[in-house]
Amino acid sequence: MKKISVLILLLLVVSCKLIDQKEDENESQNKAITVKDSTVVNDKDENGCLASAGYVWSKVNKECVKGFSGIQLNPMDKQDNDDETLSAYVLFNEDASKAEVFLPKDTTSIVLSRAAEGKPWVLNDWQLVPWKGYVLKKGGKNMFAGDGEIGQKVMNSDTEQQ
Incomplete structure (x- = not known):
């Protein structure tokens, strides 16, 4: 009886070891498949701004901004x-x-400076003029204009106007 108990105990230990080895092998295979199938996306720019979320580096504010x-x-x-x-x-x-100024379809911004309050901000042939909001000019030609309000403008609405 003692020999049978020892034999059963020995079989249990050996089978548990084999099961553990198989689980370790399966884990290793699963990790390899996971690493192979998944891609790590690192789209942060040199300043740490997450481009995929719409963030860019602000030169004047020294931080990531939308x-x-x-x-x-x-x-x-x-x-x-x-x-x-x-x-x-x-x-x-x-x-x-x-x-x-963040221009459309341009990955970098331009920084304009002004000499005094009420004067336009200037850089080379670019000018930002405070007039009925703001007008952005290049070489004397009006390129962009806005009312001076922050954020996206909603031009059309889904609701009916009465």
């Missing part, structure tokens, strides 16, 4: 623009001495 969260300026030829990807957006620093 570029389209500033003052929306619509193209002059499409003032009733519903497509925010065609608009320019403006962010100001704390004392409003600098204006950062």
